[in-house]
Amino acid sequence: MEKHYNYSLKKLNTFNIDVKAKIFTEVNSTEDIEALISDDTFLVNERLVLGGGSNILFTKDFDGIVVKIANKGITVVDEDQDFVYVKAEAGEVWDDLVDYCVMNNWGGLENLSLIPGQVGASPIQNIGAYGVEIKDVFHSLLAVNIFSGEKREFFPDDCRFGYRDSVFKNSEKGNYIIFSVVFKLKKHKHNINVDYGNIKDECAKLNITNPSIQDIRKIICSIRNAKLPEVGEIGSAGSFFKNPVVDYDKFVELKSKFPELVSFPDNDKVKLAAGWLIDKAGWKGFREGDYGVFPTQALxxxxxxxxxxxxxxxxxxxxxxxxxxxxxIELETEVNVL
Ligand SMILES: Cc1cc2nc3c(=O)[nH]c(=O)nc-3n(C[C@H](O)[C@H](O)[C@H](O)COP(=O)(O)OP(=O)(O)OC[C@H]3O[C@@H](n4cnc5c(N)ncnc54)[C@H](O)[C@@H]3O)c2cc1C
Structure with a gap:
């Protein structure tokens, strides 16, 4: 494991913020990760485990060690009549995994197409898009506790998944490095989810009445490409804020003042579109110098x-x-601010 000092992170975060890490290293295998956690440099310094850097905003240089996770591999670890269990190493690019699964006609990840970042980070905030979250297809993950060196398998209940949330953002924050994640995907009778956003309209435009998972992936990629900044072109970390969840009384109060309020049912509560609130508050398209609010998506x-x-x-x-x-309403950031 080579260590670099005073290392630029500009190309390693999708916000393209020009900051430096005091120490930087990359781990390419499970063995590298195990060696790392018994290395004094790692233990005595402040630590950051970095995937694709697509959910991080650096506000200053990182005065510690940044570890880029780069272990690769996708394998089928089990299979039965209906399901295939696909294991991906943490350093795999998330969308490469989605592409591979869709090409093999394994259903479940297609609505999560084109989300930037790596597989290892996907359970951290239970990534979600177009009506699907990874908790819907998550089987288990393998991680190592950086303090005890103990390896542990986490199953869905252990992860305590919530909306852009998991145990890894709460009681286990900073305690584990994820090696790999296993997804349980459908081999046939796919659950085609077209209810969210304008997937249905896009199907209608293309005269698709019975979309396949391949159609869904194509449609979602084209919707996302039209709406979101292209990674590498314009710096961002996707949604900066979470959609706020309010109780019904608050929703009724707001809806009477703002009839066009965009909302979605969320169990016995209501989820409000943070992008709509920000737009209504006059920020959509705001720009000052080199920073601003994206013109086609205020979030x-x-x-x-x-x-x-x-x-x-x-x-x-x-x-x-x-x-x-x-x-x-109090908006909460979805991005990790460092
Ligand atoms: C244009 C754009 C669109 C986006 N759209 C969506 C979307 O639709 N839905 C959505 O949910 N998110 C979205 N995001 C946010 C982001 O892509 C996801 O949160 C993604 O999972 C982050 O992955 P990453 O590898 O870049 O993680 P990083 O940003 O590198 O890290 C995120 C967190 O995970 C931790 N971490 C990373 N890897 C590991 C590991 N192996 N073990 C332990 N901890 C680890 C880090 O320490 C950090 O706390 C978007 C981002 C962008 C830029």
Missing amino acids: VLVNYGNAKGMDVFSLGMKIIEKVRDMFG
Whole structure:
């Protein structure tokens, strides 16, 4: 394991923020990860486990060790009449896994097409899009406790998945490095989920009445490409905020003031579209210098070139304040701010 000092992270975070890590190293195998956690440099310094850097906003240099996870491999570990169990190493690019599974006609991941980042991070915030979250297809993961060196398998109940949430963002935050994740995917009779966003409209436009998982992937890729900043072109970390979940009384109060409010049922509560609130508060398309709010999706804060992480963060705080004043709603960041 080679260590680099004062190492630029600009190309390793999708916000393209120009910061440096005091120490940087890359791990390419489970053995590398095991060696790393018994290395003093890792234990005595502040640590950051880095996947694709697509859910992180750096506001300053990282005064510790950044470990880029780069172990690769996708294998079928089990199979029965209806399901295939696919294991992917943490360093696999998420969308390469989705592509591979869709090509093999294994159903379950297609609605999560084109989400940036790596497999190892997918359970951390229970990634979700177009009506599907990874908890819907998650079988288990293997991780190592960085303090005890103990390897542990986590099953769905152990992960305590919630909306953009899991045990790894709460009681186990910073305690584990994930080696690999196993997904339980359907070999046939796929659950085609077209209920979210404008997937149905796109199917109609293309005259598709019975979409396959391959059709769903294609449609979602084209919707996402049209709506979201392209990674590598414009810096962002996707949704900067979570959609707030409110109780029914609050929803009724807001709906009477703002009849066009965009919302979705969420068990006995209501989820509000944070993008709509931000747009209504006047921020959509805002730009100052190199930072701003993406014109086609108000949930996404962007770096158009050489913005500082702190500028983006301050903009986020101003948006939170305005939304609080206007709607009495407290937005929470989805992005990890460091
Ligand atoms: C344009 C764009 C669109 C996006 N769209 C979506 C979307 O639709 N839905 C969605 O849910 N997210 C979305 N995101 C956010 C992001 O892609 C996901 O959160 C993704 O899972 C982050 O993966 P990563 O590998 O980049 O993680 P990183 O940003 O590198 O890390 C995220 C967190 O996971 C931890 N971590 C990473 N790997 C490991 C590991 N192996 N073991 C332990 N901890 C680890 C890190 O320490 C950090 O806390 C989007 C981002 C962008 C830029």
